[in-house]
Amino acid sequence: MASIEFVKVSKYFDRQPVIQDLDLKIEDGTFTVLVGPSGCGKTTLLRMIAGIDPQTSGTVLIDGKDVTRIAPGKRGVAMVFQNYAIYPTMSVRENIEFGLVNNKVPKAERTRLVETIGETVGLADYLDRKPSTLSGGQRQRVALARAMVKNPSVFLMDEPLSNLDAKLRVQMRIELIELHKKLGTTFVYVTHDQVEAMSMADTIVLMNKGVIQQEAPPEVVYRKPSNLFAAQFIGVPPMNIAPLGEDRSTFGFRPENAVLAAEPGSFHFSAKGEIATREMLGSETIYQVKTGDGRSFMVKCPDDIFHVDQEVYLGVPADKLFFFGADGNRIEERDARYLDFLERLRGQSHG
Amino acid sequence: MDKKRIWEGFRPYVLIAPAMAGIFLFVMYPVGYLIYLSLFKYNLLNKDKSRFVGLDNFTQILGRGDFYKALWNTTIYTAGVVVLTMLLSLLFAVWLNKKGRFNSIVQAGIFTPHVVSIVSISLVWLWLMEPNQGLLNYVLKLVGLPPSDWLQSSKTALMSIIIVSVWQAIGYYTLIIVAALQSISPSIYEAAALDNASKFKVFYKITLPMISPQLFFILIIMTIGSFKVFDTVQVMTGGGPNNATTTLVYYIYGFRTTNIGYASATGVLLMAVIGLLTFVYFRLLAKKVHYQ
Ligand SMILES: Nc1ncnc2c1ncn2[C@@H]1O[C@H](COP(=O)(O)OP(=O)(O)OP(=O)(O)O)[C@@H](O)[C@H]1O
Ligand SMILES: [Mg+2]
Numbered sequence: 001m002a003s004i005e006f007v008k009v010s011k012y013f014d015r016q017p018v019i020q021d022l023d024l025k026i027e028d029g030t031f032t033v034l035v036g037p038s039g040c041g042k043t044t045l046l047r048m049i050a051g052i053d054p055q056t057s058g059t060v061l062i063d064g065k066d067v068t069r070i071a072p073g074k075r076g077v078a079m080v081f082q083n084y085a086i087y088p089t090m091s092v093r094e095n096i097e098f099g100l101v102n103n104k105v106p107k108a109e110r111t112r113l114v115e116t117i118g119e120t121v122g123l124a125d126y127l128d129r130k131p132s133t134l135s136g137g138q139r140q141r142v143a144l145a146r147a148m149v150k151n152p153s154v155f156l157m158d159e160p161l162s163n164l165d166a167k168l169r170v171q172m173r174i175e176l177i178e179l180h181k182k183l184g185t186t187f188v189y190v191t192h193d194q195v196e197a198m199s200m201a202d203t204i205v206l207m208n209k210g211v212i213q214q215e216a217p218p219e220v221v222y223r224k225p226s227n228l229f230a231a232q233f234i235g236v237p238p239m240n241i242a243p244l245g246e247d248r249s250t251f252g253f254r255p256e257n258a259v260l261a262a263e264p265g266s267f268h269f270s271a272k273g274e275i276a277t278r279e280m281l282g283s284e285t286i287y288q289v290k291t292g293d294g295r296s297f298m299v300k301c302p303d304d305i306f307h308v309d310q311e312v313y314l315g316v317p318a319d320k321l322f323f324f325g326a327d328g329n330r331i332e333e334r335d336a337r338y339l340d341f342l343e344r345l346r347g348q349s350h351g
Numbered sequence: 352m353d354k355k356r357i358w359e360g361f362r363p364y365v366l367i368a369p370a371m372a373g374i375f376l377f378v379m380y381p382v383g384y385l386i387y388l389s390l391f392k393y394n395l396l397n398k399d400k401s402r403f404v405g406l407d408n409f410t411q412i413l414g415r416g417d418f419y420k421a422l423w424n425t426t427i428y429t430a431g432v433v434v435l436t437m438l439l440s441l442l443f444a445v446w447l448n449k450k451g452r453f454n455s456i457v458q459a460g461i462f463t464p465h466v467v468s469i470v471s472i473s474l475v476w477l478w479l480m481e482p483n484q485g486l487l488n489y490v491l492k493l494v495g496l497p498p499s500d501w502l503q504s505s506k507t508a509l510m511s512i513i514i515v516s517v518w519q520a521i522g523y524y525t526l527i528i529v530a531a532l533q534s535i536s537p538s539i540y541e542a543a544a545l546d547n548a549s550k551f552k553v554f555y556k557i558t559l560p561m562i563s564p565q566l567f568f569i570l571i572i573m574t575i576g577s578f579k580v581f582d583t584v585q586v587m588t589g590g591g592p593n594n595a596t597t598t599l600v601y602y603i604y605g606f607r608t609t610n611i612g613y614a615s616a617t618g619v620l621l622m623a624v625i626g627l628l629t630f631v632y633f634r635l636l637a638k639k640v641h642y643q
Contacts, residue, residue, distance in 0.1 A: 050541075071544070072541075072545045073546060073547025073548065077545065079542070081538050081541070081542060085536065085538035085541065086542075087539060087557060088561070089561060089563075089641040090556075098543075098546050098548065098556070102546055103547055146542075
C-alpha cells in the first residue's frame, strides 16, 4: 500500500534531458498506466520509482517518504521487466525464492509462499525447471510470480505483455486486472499499446517526449482529450483533424462519430466526398472519404453498404466535434471561444 | 543421376579430408608412434639394434623416485598456476568490468605479457630474481622484508616459476572473463538489486554461475597447459636446483638422446594423467556448469 509522488523530477542521460521538472502523483491502490510513443520516457520514469536508475534532480516520494537514498531492494517495490530479466542459472523455484531468501524469510514460510504463488500463476508443475525450457508466456509468469511473492506495496510493470501472442495477451490482461483487484496494491504499468491502457487503467498518464500530456481515467482521455496529441494517440483509427480558419486552430471528430449517407443530411458539420478506400473488419468497416477540397477523413461504420468511388455525404453532430486552439490545447465547451469556433465550422461546411 | 547420388554421399568426406589429413599426420600418427616407441629399447644410432621390451619401460618408470619427484613437481606447479591465475584473473576481470577511465589502458597493459615470448619473459624474470643484484630482493629490502633466494634455493625455485607463469597467463584469461562478464544482461543485476541481494550474493549466485562455462574452459585449458610446462623451466632453472623444478616434460626432455623408449613411455604416462584429470573434471564439474 503506497502512493508515489514525483516532485520536480528531472532525468538527464549524458547531459541530454529526457525528463524535465516532472510532477506526478500516483494514488495508493490505483492501477496507473503510463502510455506514450516509443522513447517518451516511460521506462525511465519506472526505473526512477524502482531506484535502479535514480533521478538527476528532484525527489521521488513513496508513501510520502523521500526514497532518494533508499536502495532499490528496500523500497518495497517489485518490478516486471520488459525482457523479464529472469535469472537464467536458477530454477523457477529459485527465481521466485531469491528475493525471499535475501529478505531472510524462514525456509518453511518460503516454501509455502512459492508453492501458493506457483499455483496462482499456473506454474506449479514447472517449479524445478530451468527458465530456458519454458515458453515465452511461462517466463512472463515467472517474472510475475517473482514480483508477487515479495508482497510489494508497489508493482511496477514494463510492457510485460509485449512479447506474448495476441490471444495470450488478452488473457493475461484480464488476469492482471483481477490480480490488481485481489491485491489492492498500487500498480504502475507501462505500455505503448493504447488498447492495453484503455482496458486496464484506473488512470492513464499519457506522455510525449518526457512531458505528461494528460492524466485522467480512460473515458476522460477518450471523451475529453486535453490536446491534439492526446486526441490522436487514443483511438483507432486516430481522430480526424482538419484546419479551421487561418490561425492554426483546428477541429476534429472521431471516426466512429461520423455518419455516412448517400443523401445530404442535417448535421452541424457536413462534407461531400468520395470513398477512397474501404477496410472491412467484420463487425465494422473503415472508410477513407476524400472531400472535394483535398481533405481526407476516416469514418468507422457499423454497416458495410458503400463501395469505393461512391459519392457520399459525411456528417458529424455538433456534440461530437472537438476544437483545438492554435497552441494545440482543446477548447472546452464552457470556453468563450467554443461557440465562435462552432459558427466558423458551420460556415465551412460543404453541401 | 546415380553419379550425383554417389557424389552426395562422398562430399562430406571429401570436404573434411584436408583437415583429417592434418590431424592424422600431426596428431594420430605421432601419438601412435609414441606408444609404439614406448615399447622398445630404442637405439638411435642403429635402428636395427632396437629391441622390443614390452612394458619394461613402464615398470622401470614406475619404480624410479625421480619420476615421482617430477610428477609431484608438475602437480604442485599446475595447482599453483591454475588456482592463482583463475583467482587473480577473476579479480582483475571484475575490476576491469566496471567502466573506469583507465580500464582500457590497464586492459591493454595486462594483456601485453601474452604477446611477448615466454623465453624473453623468463630471461627478464631471471634478472629480476637474481638474489644479489635483482630488483625483487632490492624491493623486498626496501620494504623491510627478508630477501629470498628465488630460483637458487630448492625451497623457493618452484614457487618462483609459478609466479612467472601466472604473471604471463593472467592477461589473456582476464580478457576471456571480461568478455564473459560483459555478455551478462544488466537487467539481471537490476532484478537482483530489486530482490535486495547483497554484493557477495550477487557475485556468488549470479555472476559466477553465468560465467561458469568460461571458467570451466579456462580450468581445463590451463590444467593441460600447465602439465606440459617446459620453456620456463628450461630457461630459468634447467630443472634445478637439486631437481626441485624438474617437471614431467623437462624430465622427458632429459632422456631425449639417451633413452628414447623410456622418454616415450613417460610421454604416454603424461598423456594418461592429463586424460584422467580432464575426465575427472567433467565428472565432477560438468553439472555445475551452466550452458545457455
Ligand atoms: N541509458 C541510457 N543512456 C542514454 N539515453 C537513454 C538511456 N536510457 C534511455 N535513454 C533515452 O531516454 C529516452 C527515453 O527512454 P525510455 O527507455 O524511457 O523510453 P520508453 O518510453 O520506455 O520507450 P519504449 O516504449 O520504446 O520502451 C530515449 O530517448 C532514450 O534514447
Ligand atoms: Mg521502455
